Amino acid sequence: MQRILSTTLPDHVGETVTLAGWVHRRRLLKSVAFLILRDAGGLAQVVVTEPHSRTWLATLTEETVVEVVGTVAANPAAPAGVEVIEPTVRLLGEVAVPPPFDLYRPGLTATLPTQLDHAPVALRHPARSAALRISAAAVAGFRSTLDARGFVEIHTPKVVASATESGANVFAIDYFGTPAYLAQSPQFYKQLMVGVHERVYEVGPVFRAEPHDTTRHLAQYTSLDVELGFVTDHRDVMSVLRDVLAGMLAGVADRAAVPLATLGVEVPDVPAWIPAVHFTEALAIAGAPPDEPDLAPAHERTLGEWARTEHGSDFLFVTGYPMAKRPFYTHPDPDRPAYSNGFDLLFRGVELVTGGQRLHRYGDYLAALAARGEPVEPYASYVEAFRHGMPPHGGFAIGLERFVARLVGAANVREVTAFPRDLHRLTP
Amino acid sequence: MQRILSTTLPDHVGETVTLAGWVHRRRLLKSVAFLILRDAGGLAQVVVTEPHSRTWLATLTEETVVEVVGTVAANPAAPAGVEVIEPTVRLLGEVAVPPPFDLYRPGLTATLPTQLDHAPVALRHPARSAALRISAAAVAGFRSTLDARGFVEIHTPKVVASATESGANVFAIDYFGTPAYLAQSPQFYKQLMVGVHERVYEVGPVFRAEPHDTTRHLAQYTSLDVELGFVTDHRDVMSVLRDVLAGMLAGVADRAAVPLATLGVEVPDVPAWIPAVHFTEALAIAGAPPDEPDLAPAHERTLGEWARTEHGSDFLFVTGYPMAKRPFYTHPDPDRPAYSNGFDLLFRGVELVTGGQRLHRYGDYLAALAARGEPVEPYASYVEAFRHGMPPHGGFAIGLERFVARLVGAANVREVTAFPRDLHRLTP
Structure with missing residues (x-):
């Protein structure tokens, strides 16, 4: 299935789509986990409820590269009004060490020299x-x-x-x-x-x-x-x-x-x-x-x-x-x-x-x-x-x-x- | 007057126009001189009959930069079917020495090293x-x-x-x-x-x-x-x-x-x-x-x-x-x-x-x-x-x-x- 960019998700409500990108952030709640996926278009919210997937997601590090196949659902509370549900998540590129600073915060808190060292x-x-x-x-x-x-x-x-x-x-x-x-x-x-x-x-x-x-x-x-x-x-x-x-x-x-x-x-x-x-x-x-x-x-x-x-x-x-x-x-x-x-x-x-x-x-x-x-x-x-x-x-x-x-x-x-x-x- | 490129001459028949470019070649005949002007668009034929201008043109070296103000005339025998007549020619950039090889011939006859020396x-x-x-x-x-x-x-x-x-x-x-x-x-x-x-x-x-x-x-x-x-x-x-x-x-x-x-x-x-x-x-x-x-x-x-x-x-x-x-x-x-x-x-x-x-x-x-x-x-x-x-x-x-x-x-x-x-x- 042809991969799509996160920016086009609102055009695919109700469809099964393939996304791919970086694990920008995870929010691990008791019965559900949110995977925020970053690709060249922006961010997409992926909702993970299946227990095995949730457990696996908990082990991943930010910046891991994954492919997500799932269904696009409207959700006014989600970014751009859509999210991806019932996903299958597949590893594309593993992370050897966590990033030297958090990429998911609104601004980089690292000093400019540190940013440049890790450009x-x-x-x-x-x-x-x-x-x-x-x-x-x-x-x-x-x-x-x-x-x-x-x-x-x-x-x-x-x-x-x-x-x-x-x-x-x-x-x-x-x-x-x-x-x-x-x-x-x-x-x-x-x-x-x-x-x-x-x-x-x-x-x-x-x-x-x-x-x-x-x-x-x-x-x-x-x-x-x-x-x-x-x-x-x-x-x-x-x-x-x-x-x-x-x-x-x-x-x-x-x-x-x-x-x-x-x-x-x-x-x-x-x-x-x-x-x-x-x-x-x-x-x-x-x-x-x-x-x-x-x-x-x-x-x-x-x-x-x-x-x-x-x-x-x-x-x-x-x-x-x-x-x-x-x-x-x-x-x-x-x-x-x-x-x-x-x-x-x-x-x-x-x-x-x-x-x-x-x-x-x-x-x-x-x-x-x-x-x-x-x-x-x-x-x-x-x-x-x-x-x-x-x-x-x-x-x-x-x-x-x-x-x-x-x-x-x-x-x-x-x-x-x-x-x-x-x-x-x-x-x- | 806004300068035009030689390529647009056919659109201006009967009009007075300003051209500018390099003296690509001159053909000095007894009662008329042809100035072939080269600009970013290509070549234009300029017909010089006025005796003082003809005499002056005879003294110019190829590659001299000139401005030409004249009238566009249809002439099926001229390149692109048009030429510029009754021109006033003004010097914009003089030449100190003739080019080391002829630029008006169909191909450069100088060897590649010579061309590169004079790129x-x-x-x-x-x-x-x-x-x-x-x-x-x-x-x-x-x-x-x-x-x-x-x-x-x-x-x-x-x-x-x-x-x-x-x-x-x-x-x-x-x-x-x-x-x-x-x-x-x-x-x-x-x-x-x-x-x-x-x-x-x-x-x-x-x-x-x-x-x-x-x-x-x-x-x-x-x-x-x-x-x-x-x-x-x-x-x-x-x-x-x-x-x-x-x-x-x-x-x-x-x-x-x-x-x-x-x-x-x-x-x-x-x-x-x-x-x-x-x-x-x-x-x-x-x-x-x-x-x-x-x-x-x-x-x-x-x-x-x-x-x-x-x-x-x-x-x-x-x-x-x-x-x-x-x-x-x-x-x-x-x-x-x-x-x-x-x-x-x-x-x-x-x-x-x-x-x-x-x-x-x-x-x-x-x-x-x-x-x-x-x-x-x-x-x-x-x-x-x-x-x-x-x-x-x-x-x-x-x-x-x-x-x-x-x-x-x-x-x-x-x-x-x-x-x-x-x-x-x-x-x-």
């Missing part, structure tokens, strides 16, 4: 798995938005000959005896691919040897990268980003309604026009001195509150960051060359996206590297492509874990990452 | 970019097939504490002073995530320090990984794989019709039931001695021809590979324990997919490692998860580049990989 078990908790399902739904929305706009998905090298984002925070690797590095971003490759497909995106891992322990940095995270050609300036890029964010949140609302409900999360609106302030205005709003070269996390928080209060928006663009603080490939603002055509997007007061217009002329790359006193040689194969005709272009990168953490209200990106990697963590 | 330019050739678009369409079909079947997308660590597929062919990395490795596959993680979501997939890079130069191996490739729980045995996995292949090819047919036409490729049918032969039969069909432990490439070619002739199928399952040749997590055939519940899928005589049922009991893992004389310690965080209740499960991995190469008839996977990594190649 394969901790992630089974409905709150942890819900966040990962929301993450998958957000990525699906990202892709469908871009697919509909003619973007082509690409896969670029993660092992590279030189660091992309600056010499720091890069992992070294022995590549057949040659020194190489893990890619800190697909930045150079996505730009080169604008020359091929005009509009590209990539969903993939990026690597940062972050020497600090923070709640929002990981040594590996999933970067949602976009790059598009034939833009007028960074505002065309911001317009695509606005649609992408709306598409990600629509994807979450459409595909992850149950996980959202599990976490009690409401999906925010993305305004048709996300408010945007120039960096110089942002400093003033944040109460920072006008000669600050960058925004500190505290400034970003203030700006997030301001956007909420003044514009009713969870999102805020800050444009025109000083050139001195942006990478060498950044396009300057033609009218104020000390400022860039680069932007950040703040989501609820945290930097979520960095983007902007890039240089597209070969001569501009040579000049930009020279002005920073950087040699061309490490970037040779990148810069070479700009000798062969590139359109004005720009793009952005969204940190997936940071987006999900902010969306579900997680204090630490590790709560929404299956197997985080950081300064102290290489397993599981 | 950002070579990939602009319609034949090269078409293969990459087919690749993107195949991945979209992979995901949509699995999304419709309740699979959840995951992202797993690419930096791991120990080798996954055996000690060989692994890249070492300095992880904050600790030795670590690049993941050879997401095998362990996708299995662990079956305990969380039941059905999972991942599209991501995997890394193999292949010491040999072959036409079908890369040091980094894109692996399409699937794993599902609550299977009876490997045949449930093969059934999902059949649907996934059909979905990938449907994705290609739907989303990449123009690239398919560019390459003259017809999408093969996936039979409702892909023929399957046991390993022992496969040896007999291939004319190999019955005590061979594995299939050589020549055997696979013979089997591919046999499947074509006997079953009219481009696809063939070989099941029941000897346990001795499969990884320790492989589930044995309960009836013939020297053989496995593992399979390969051959596509046109080349191994494209490896998969099978896995062990799911903790005790079986300990026994399997002990039987191979391998210590448990390097696999501790993996094996630990099996102490906590895992369902019978299995999965498979498809090599994306190999799939696309076989589909488009490329002799070398490097022809369908944007920026390949191998023993000799770390740039661009």
Whole structure:
């Protein structure tokens, strides 16, 4: 008999069905035992009255994997108004030791480090798995938005000959005896691919040897990268980003309604026009001195509150960051060359996206590297492509874990990452 | 004026439009010049008669990026029956040097190494970019097939504490002073995530320090990984794989019709039931001695021809590979324990997919490692998860580049990989 998921039980009242899943919890009463079964759909209540089955159930440990064949009965007092009665329960996967913490409680009481040490078990908790399902739904929305706009998905090298984002925070690797590095971003490759497909995106891992322990940095995270050609300036890029964010949140609302409900999360609106302030205005709003070269996390928080209060928006663009603080490939603002055509997007007061217009002329790359006193040689194969005709272009990168953490209200990106990697963590 | 793509020109006859793209080719005649413009949609013919524009066009190099504003006119002799007349041409991105090879010829005449050295330019050739678009369409079909079947997308660590597929062919990395490795596959993680979501997939890079130069191996490739729980045995996995292949090819047919036409490729049918032969039969069909432990490439070619002739199928399952040749997590055939519940899928005589049922009991893992004389310690965080209740499960991995190469008839996977990594190649 074809197995069904617990979510479809209400459609099968009066029928005999097969369920399978994990023993989430047992309640052993005198004349009856309740087995709460957890599967990919959710929870189902199984009522065991037959004495031998009750005795056997009493010996099982939580997280044992079982198959249940039984009859679906309506019971207004049961979850979703249905339960499974007169079951035959069969063992599919035994448990060697009890779980290191209770998975059936509303929240995991174990500390985050303990949860991460036992991630394969901790992630089974409905709150942890819900966040990962929301993450998958957000990525699906990202892709469908871009697919509909003619973007082509690409896969670029993660092992590279030189660091992309600056010499720091890069992992070294022995590549057949040659020194190489893990890619800190697909930045150079996505730009080169604008020359091929005009509009590209990539969903993939990026690597940062972050020497600090923070709640929002990981040594590996999933970067949602976009790059598009034939833009007028960074505002065309911001317009695509606005649609992408709306598409990600629509994807979450459409595909992850149950996980959202599990976490009690409401999906925010993305305004048709996300408010945007120039960096110089942002400093003033944040109460920072006008000669600050960058925004500190505290400034970003203030700006997030301001956007909420003044514009009713969870999102805020800050444009025109000083050139001195942006990478060498950044396009300057033609009218104020000390400022860039680069932007950040703040989501609820945290930097979520960095983007902007890039240089597209070969001569501009040579000049930009020279002005920073950087040699061309490490970037040779990148810069070479700009000798062969590139359109004005720009793009952005969204940190997936940071987006999900902010969306579900997680204090630490590790709560929404299956197997985080950081300064102290290489397993599981 | 909103820019349009060349593909939509036939919808705009009589209108003034804006195009933008690369100067693919120029034909400079006495009283007229033809500018063939290449954009993400394809090629467009622009007719330049005004003397100053003709003179300027004569000075341009191929691959210069331009914007063209002109009137769309019907001309049955022009490509797609339309051309752009009375154009104003504006420079968007200049060229510093001519391309190292001609991009306007039907095929690239440069050798593959030369193409790879200049990948950002070579990939602009319609034949090269078409293969990459087919690749993107195949991945979209992979995901949509699995999304419709309740699979959840995951992202797993690419930096791991120990080798996954055996000690060989692994890249070492300095992880904050600790030795670590690049993941050879997401095998362990996708299995662990079956305990969380039941059905999972991942599209991501995997890394193999292949010491040999072959036409079908890369040091980094894109692996399409699937794993599902609550299977009876490997045949449930093969059934999902059949649907996934059909979905990938449907994705290609739907989303990449123009690239398919560019390459003259017809999408093969996936039979409702892909023929399957046991390993022992496969040896007999291939004319190999019955005590061979594995299939050589020549055997696979013979089997591919046999499947074509006997079953009219481009696809063939070989099941029941000897346990001795499969990884320790492989589930044995309960009836013939020297053989496995593992399979390969051959596509046109080349191994494209490896998969099978896995062990799911903790005790079986300990026994399997002990039987191979391998210590448990390097696999501790993996094996630990099996102490906590895992369902019978299995999965498979498809090599994306190999799939696309076989589909488009490329002799070398490097022809369908944007920026390949191998023993000799770390740039661009």
